[in-house]
Amino acid sequence: MKLGAFSISLSVKDLERSIAFYRDLGFEQFGGTLEHNYAIMKNGDALVGLFQGMFEGNMLTFNPGWDQSAGEVDPFDDVREIKARVEAAGHEVLQETGGDSGPGSFVVIDPDGNPVLIDQHR
Numbered sequence: 589m590k591l592g593a594f595s596i597s598l599s600v601k602d603l604e605r606s607i608a609f610y611r612d613l614g615f616e617q618f619g620g621t622l623e624h625n626y627a628i629m630k631n632g633d634a635l636v637g638l639f640q641g642m643f644e645g646n647m648l649t650f651n652p653g654w655d656q657s658a659g660e661v662d663p664f665d666d667v668r669e670i671k672a673r674v675e676a677a678g679h680e681v682l683q684e685t686g687g688d689s690g691p692g693s694f695v696v697i698d699p700d701g702n703p704v705l706i707d708q709h710r
Contacts, residue, residue, distance in 0.1 A: 647704065
């Protein structure tokens with residue numbers, strides 16, 4: 589299964605302070621804005637998403653159809669195909685969004701309670 593780009597999504601209390609911290613670790617802001625309450629930070633192939641007030645807790649995130657620089661990858665496994673395989677393996681899918689094609693997402697919880705977001709943007 590091709591899950592796409594991987595990042596960790598962190599729920600932060602102070603977005604500006606978190607951006608500064610990750611810059612001190614050598615990350616550069618790759619996407620997002622303060623006005624939209626999120627920033628995507630990049631260091632090499634490592635991606636850290638910083639989100640203020642959007643969700644509680646942290647989660648692993650995969651973006652089908654994207655590489656680590658948000659470039660399109662073809663072919664890729666569509667989020668609906670991935671969801672079907674996850675459900676067929678006996679896992680419960682939560683927070684599903686999207687239609688029959690294009691953007692869509694879902695969350696599955698790992699055995700230790702960690703949310704895993706599969707979030708397709710195209």
